[in-house]
Amino acid sequence: MNFLAHIYLSGDDELVRIGNFMADGIKGSQYKSFPTDIQIGILLHREIDTFTDSHPIVRQSTKRLHPNYSHYSSVIVDILYDHFLARNWTRYSDTPLSVFVDAFYDSLSNNGELLTSRIKHLTPYMIADNWLLSYAKIEGIQRVLNGMNRRTNHKSGMHTATYELKLYYTEFETEFTEFFEELRAFSNNKLHQLQQQYYPSP
Secondary structure: OOHHHHHHOOOOOHHHHHHHHHHHHOOHHHHHHOOHHHHHHHHHHHHHHHHHHOOHHHHHHHHHHHHHHHHHHHHHHHHHHHHHHHHOHHHOOOOOHHHHHHHHHHHHHHOHHHOOHHHHHHHHHHHHHOHHHHOOOHHHHHHHHHHHHHHOOOOOOHHHOHHHHHHOHHHHHHHHHHHHHHHHHHHHHHHHHHHHHHOOOO
């Protein structure tokens, strides 16, 4: 899953959200150097990725893109799924998306000393262009894909994937909706397990 989903699936603790958000750049046991709640977020992120990558519905979405994008297909699906989460946000949260993302941006700004160097570099761009809110529109997804394509030195062709998004919009949205219900249940359970592990009940 991409940024918005990882943040959303982290529950209400802001440090768990930050850990989940920045986990991709933290390898192996490096997570142990962070505060406990960030550690929980990092481990939750890894569990979410493992669950997502092996799920048959996600593989179905990825297969649709594979002829044109090869191994980049899974990255594209992560981004497309964030679009459907943002677009259907009121189905999943009573907090308006704009309020949710502004609160997360504030968390990043207020906890700068805990961020990795990669995230410190990324955050100003994310906030300035309001990436998380922009996911709700195809134009926002296009900007994300353009950036990803540049980062692959234009080898991925990811910038053209909004064509498939529009062409198979209903199929992708149906797959996301079905999968995300399962992912929410999995993530809630895994988050509870991790919190019990780090903060055992007396």
